[in-house]
Amino acid sequence: xxxxxxxxxxxxxxxxxxxxxxxxxxxxxxxxxxxxxxxxxxxxxxxxxxxxxxxxxxxxxxxxxxxxxxxxxxxxxxxxxxxxxxxxxxx
Amino acid sequence: xxxxxxxxxxxxxxxxxxxxxxxxxxxxxxxxxxxxxxxxxxxxxxxxxxxxxxxxxxxxxxxxxxxxxxxxxxxxxxxxxxxxxxxxxxxxxxxxxxxxxxxxxxxxxxxxxxxxxxxxxxxxxxxxxxxxxxxxxxxxxxxxxxxxxxxxxxxxxxxxxxxxxxxxxxxxxxxxxxxxxxxxxxxxxxxxxxxxxxxxxxxxxxxxxxxxxxxxxxxxxxxxxxxxxxxxxxxxxxxxxxxxxxxxxxxxxxxxxxxxxxxxxxxxxxxxxxxxxxxxxxxxxxxxxxxxxxxxxxxxxxxxxxxxxxxxxxxxxxxxxxxxxxxxxxxxxxxxxxxxxxxxxxxxxxxxxxxxxxxxxxxxxxxxxxxxxxxxxxxxxxxxxxxxxxxxxxxxxxxxxxxxxxxxxxxxxxxxxxxxxxxxxxxxxxxxxxxxxxxxxxxxxxxxxxxxxxxxxxxxxxxxxxxxxxxxxxxxxxxxxxxxxxxxxxxxxxxxxxxxxxx
Numbered sequence: 121x122x123x124x125x126x127x128x129x130x131x132x133x134x135x136x137x138x139x140x141x142x143x144x145x146x147x148x149x150x151x152x153x154x155x156x157x158x159x160x161x162x163x164x165x166x167x168x169x170x171x172x173x174x175x176x177x178x179x180x181x182x183x184x185x186x187x188x189x190x191x192x193x194x195x196x197x198x199x200x201x202x203x204x205x206x207x208x209x210x211x
Numbered sequence: 212x213x214x215x216x217x218x219x220x221x222x223x224x225x226x227x228x229x230x231x232x233x234x235x236x237x238x239x240x241x242x243x244x245x246x247x248x249x250x251x252x253x254x255x256x257x258x259x260x261x262x263x264x265x266x267x268x269x270x271x272x273x274x275x276x277x278x279x280x281x282x283x284x285x286x287x288x289x290x291x292x293x294x295x296x297x298x299x300x301x302x303x304x305x306x307x308x309x310x311x312x313x314x315x316x317x318x319x320x321x322x323x324x325x326x327x328x329x330x331x332x333x334x335x336x337x338x339x340x341x342x343x344x345x346x347x348x349x350x351x352x353x354x355x356x357x358x359x360x361x362x363x364x365x366x367x368x369x370x371x372x373x374x375x376x377x378x379x380x381x382x383x384x385x386x387x388x389x390x391x392x393x394x395x396x397x398x399x400x401x402x403x404x405x406x407x408x409x410x411x412x413x414x415x416x417x418x419x420x421x422x423x424x425x426x427x428x429x430x431x432x433x434x435x436x437x438x439x440x441x442x443x444x445x446x447x448x449x450x451x452x453x454x455x456x457x458x459x460x461x462x463x464x465x466x467x468x469x470x471x472x473x474x475x476x477x478x479x480x481x482x483x484x485x486x487x488x489x490x491x492x493x494x495x496x497x498x499x500x501x502x503x504x505x506x507x508x509x510x511x512x513x514x515x516x517x518x519x520x521x522x523x524x525x526x527x528x529x530x531x532x533x534x535x536x537x538x539x540x541x542x543x544x545x546x547x548x549x550x551x552x553x554x555x556x557x558x559x560x561x562x563x564x565x566x567x568x569x570x571x572x573x574x575x576x577x578x579x580x581x582x583x584x585x586x587x588x589x590x591x592x593x594x595x596x597x598x599x600x601x602x603x604x605x606x607x608x609x610x611x612x613x614x615x616x617x618x619x620x621x622x623x624x625x626x627x628x629x630x631x632x633x634x635x636x637x638x639x640x641x642x643x644x645x646x647x648x649x650x651x652x653x654x655x656x657x658x659x660x661x662x663x664x665x666x667x668x669x670x671x672x673x674x675x676x677x678x679x680x681x682x683x684x685x686x687x688x689x690x691x692x693x694x695x696x697x698x699x700x701x702x703x704x705x706x707x708x709x710x711x712x713x714x
Contacts, residue, residue: 126695130299137295144288145452147445154435154445156427162420164427164434166281167494170288174490177291181298181483194476196302198309198694 292456
């Protein structure tokens, strides 16, 4: 069965992504970053902030992928079924 | 002058056809629809990118980027959200697709909800909201031929040329040739476009540092939301990022690529790579557009701006931009045509008449491709002002598939009554607000799709709590969890497929 740790992992990452997306887009939070100064890495602050949020989402995905790799969730073997009159059979 | 750009575009088509020549010809409908689930992460990544990036980016989106600047970067933000959606929907889509022989997004939803109505309805949604994009892209191809040949090839014959090639390889090779072509198109457009944008930046403004310095002194508004000349409230930004992000992977031409993956790992790796590649590619495009805001001739025709600067840069630059736009456009059109033809054959024809043979299903799909091409050509010759308008607002409709997909995959209580009612009511509200545009839409900033989405989710949640999950749902969840737990060998009697279900 899909274990509790895996479910917790998915919920944890879902919350993380939601928070980053709120920071990236929502009124109030986004407004604070919607300005030119200070310039960071040669970019106006608004663009730097956007790329920072996208990078945080990307890093989250990388981290999630590595955890799933260790948990063996990426190499799922799927048995294929074929319908017949009795409702199906293994192919 | 016209020989070089035209030769480059024709060379692009020739190389593409040479690359996919061995992929033409399919032996089963599953091969036509999913390429027998045989593609690895590299192919899926570039296929998703090639299908997703549209040729109109260099016309309609160029207009937005040159006029409003930073706001156009919403595409980078929403791409990241879309790929997270792809990452999360991949496991169950892959498992159910492979286990139960599912080949399309609509078939997946019909199976999950055990409803032929859901299957047909979502298929129709996918087609209806896709068609404006298809036509805009075909017109873009005609426009590029006309521009590159300096009018020698008219827009109509340009459309015919582009469509003829696409119809050929989509109808003969299905998903296999579409993805093979997409890999080539994706590489050309991602690397070609980024290189060309860097070239434009150095040629016209002397580099990125100089460009930003100029922008910050001459037109600083371009570097923040919303940009010069308009003043929408921040929820406008929130809306376009969230709606596009949630809807971006709901297009059947993007979603169906999940069925072509050879493993879950391949699909997840492509979900990791795509947003970063896209962010680099699209940012270079937007920054170039922001810097070009300084050119008076560019501001006179913002939608033709990139073709203008390419022409000013010489025949090779014009040819390169023509090839890039064509790669974008052919990738999208071929993906759309393959998805529509598969939906017509699998989700509409086979639902209406269940005893269609595999060979007949392939033929229906092929005939659909030819009919779609002819119809698109016809609509492409009409006044497209309305079509572009419709294309830009199709997200209001396609986003409404998100609750049906997400709740269907992750919430056992989601049921067909909620899915059907939510989809219809949410889309109706969204379209009503879009076309009648009450004053609160502009004053508050939240776009119509947001209201439709909230209504749709509410309906699905209420319907979900109104009755218990069916025996099918319980069993499906149990079997899926067992697959996750690698206990598939302990499965008992498998679930009946949709074809055996009487609604």
